[in-house]
Amino acid sequence: GEDVEQSLFLSVREGDSSVINCTYTDSSSTYLYWYKQEPGAGLQLLTYIFSNMDMKQDQRLTVLLNKKDKHLSLRIADTQTGDSAIYFCAEKGELTGGGNKLTFGTGTQLKVEL
C-alpha cells in the first residue's frame, strides 16, 4: 500500500528557515498536502500542490515537489515561535468517484528556539 515518511524532529532558531522533508511511494499521487497540528488541536491545512507542479509559494511557505524521486518539502521562511507544531505531509492517490483518502506521514515535530 501507499506509504509516506518524514523525519520525526527538526529544531531551528527563530528567524531561520525550516525545511521539512517527506517521501512517498504512491506513483499515482495526484495532490500532496501539508497540514499543521498544534498541541491538542486538529489538523490545519497549510498548503497543497498538484502533482504536475514543481513548486508552489504561499507567503512564507514554499513547497517543492520532485515527482521523479517522490520527494516533497516544505520550507518556512523566517520561522517564528508560533510555527512550533507537528507538520504532516499527506498524499491523495488516483482520483476516483467515491472520495479519496489521504495517506499521512508520521509527522515532523518542529521546535523553534529563541
Next chain:
Amino acid sequence: EPEVTQTPSHQVTQMGQEVILRCVPISNHLYFYWYRQILGQKVEFLVSFYNNEISEKSEIFDDQFSVERPDGSNFTLKIRSTKLEDSAMYFCASNRQVAGDTQYFGPGTRLTVL
C-alpha cells in the same frame, strides 16, 4: 469561514460500551471521512462516505464500526463495543468534490476507553 465541527471534544467510556462520535461537515460538502490518530502515531484513514454510502474503508474499519448521515447536517461514527485499542483522537473531514478539492478537518474527538 465555515468549518467542520465535532462533538464531544473528549469522550471517556468503559470497554465494551457503544460510543457515537458526531460531526457536522461544512454545509455544501458532499464527501465525508473519518480518520483516527492513536497517540504518537500517524493519522490513519478509516472510512469515506459519499451519496449516503461508504465509498472506501480501511482494514481498521471492521464490523464494530459504522457510519451514518442521519439528517442533512450530521455525520456520525459508531463503535459498537469499544476496546482499549480504540483509544485515539478521531477526526472528521469533508470536501466539496473529489477532484482538486482539499479535505477540511474538524478539531477531533479524543476517545478514551478504560
